[in-house]
Amino acid sequence: MIDSGWAEQVRRLARERDAVILAHNYQLPEIQDVAHHTGDSLALSRIAAESDASTIVFCGVHFMAETAKILSPDKTVLIPDAAAGCSLADSITADQLRAWKAEHPGAVVVSYVNTTAEVKAETDICCTSSNAVDVVASVPADREVLFCPDQFLGAHVKRRTGRTNMHIWAGECHVHAGINGDQLAERVAEVPGAELYIHPECGCATSALYLAGEGVVPAEKVKVLSTGDMATEARHSSATAVLVATEVGMLHQLRRAAPGVDFQPVNERASCRYMKMITPEKLLRSLREGTDEVDVPADVADRARAAVRRMIEIGQPGTGE
Numbered sequence: 445m446i447d448s449g450w451a452e453q454v455r456r457l458a459r460e461r462d463a464v465i466l467a468h469n470y471q472l473p474e475i476q477d478v479a480h481h482t483g484d485s486l487a488l489s490r491i492a493a494e495s496d497a498s499t500i501v502f503c504g505v506h507f508m509a510e511t512a513k514i515l516s517p518d519k520t521v522l523i524p525d526a527a528a529g530c531s532l533a534d535s536i537t538a539d540q541l542r543a544w545k546a547e548h549p550g551a552v553v554v555s556y557v558n559t560t561a562e563v564k565a566e567t568d569i570c571c572t573s574s575n576a577v578d579v580v581a582s583v584p585a586d587r588e589v590l591f592c593p594d595q596f597l598g599a600h601v602k603r604r605t606g607r608t609n610m611h612i613w614a615g616e617c618h619v620h621a622g623i624n625g626d627q628l629a630e631r632v633a634e635v636p637g638a639e640l641y642i643h644p645e646c647g648c649a650t651s652a653l654y655l656a657g658e659g660v661v662p663a664e665k666v667k668v669l670s671t672g673d674m675a676t677e678a679r680h681s682s683a684t685a686v687l688v689a690t691e692v693g694m695l696h697q698l699r700r701a702a703p704g705v706d707f708q709p710v711n712e713r714a715s716c717r718y719m720k721m722i723t724p725e726k727l728l729r730s731l732r733e734g735t736d737e738v739d740v741p742a743d744v745a746d747r748a749r750a751a752v753r754r755m756i757e758i759g760q761p762g763t764g765e
């Protein structure tokens with residue numbers, strides 16, 4: 445249980461340390477509320493790159509803090525618990541990617557930001573869920589694309605770009621893959637008339653488009669969105685109810701953005717244990733003691749930087765927060 449002075453203490457310590465606190469949309473509500481910025485992966489990467497603060501405290505998972513360190517090697521980057529990993533980032537290693545590249549000489553590698561720094565160092569362009577379509581569309585049509593590691597995001601990008609020379613790694617996030625088509629169909633029947641916000645990492649993304657194709661849900665009510673774009677969409681929503689297919693932490697931002705809309709999870713058990721490892725107590729400790737510091741070896745960061753810079757340049761700026 446946190447006491448009433450916790451938020452003031454966090455903000456005071458952040459000032460003393462010249463730190464900016466960034467929180468992903470899947471963080472615990474109290475962490476989202478105390479952070480200086482809350483948003484999706486792309487928005488937070490851009491803020492980390494532009495911030496004047498000498499320390500970045502990343503309330504998210506390890507690859508996010510690593511991405512901030514790659515962009516700002518001279519800044520101190522802290523994560524309140526370095527054990528906060530990501531099952532999707534673990535689904536491809538740098539050795540596996542090197543072997544895949546050797547099978548497709550000349551292909552352009554597009555990696556989701558949910559990857560380790562070593563994988564980014566083997567990558568041509570990184571992307572997030574909010575700009576993956578634009579990133580792949582930026583690759584000349586005659587070049588093969590190797591897209592990793594998320595198969596559901598890859599399938600979404602392939603559908604949207606109509607690209608045939610794109611190979612997709614068979615990785616997945618255990619939380620999003622667990623939100624399946626049967627659950628979605630069940631929830632749609634329970635909440636008739638609801639709009640659907642679907643994160644493209646979800647196992648049910650294809651089913652959502654199938655339901656639209658069959659006329660079960662009008663096509664204009666099915667929205668495949670990054671977490672930041674969900675918050676933007678909610679701000680001007682005229683829906684009565686919205687079924688949300690993503691990690692449940694997102695509901696906090698959505699309910700704040702549009703208190704009059706009934707946001708319900710497609711799967712209420714879709715909680716990321718890694719995101720939830722960042723607790724109020726650990727954030728306080730991080731600010732007090734400077735833990736856990738994230739470092740990326742200079743040679744790896746140097747090889748990964750161009751791919752991450754291209755990621756933050758592509759797609760609409762100023763959104764996702």
Ligand code: 13P
Pocket residue numbers: 469483484485486558572573574617645669670671672
């Ligand atoms: P976005 O916030 O970029 O949509 O990413 C979702 C995610 O799974 C981060 O781990």
Ligand code: SF4
Pocket residue numbers: 470505529530531532533558617618619620691716717718719
């Ligand atoms: Fe990784 Fe999935 Fe957790 Fe996001 S929700 S951090 S993709 S394990």
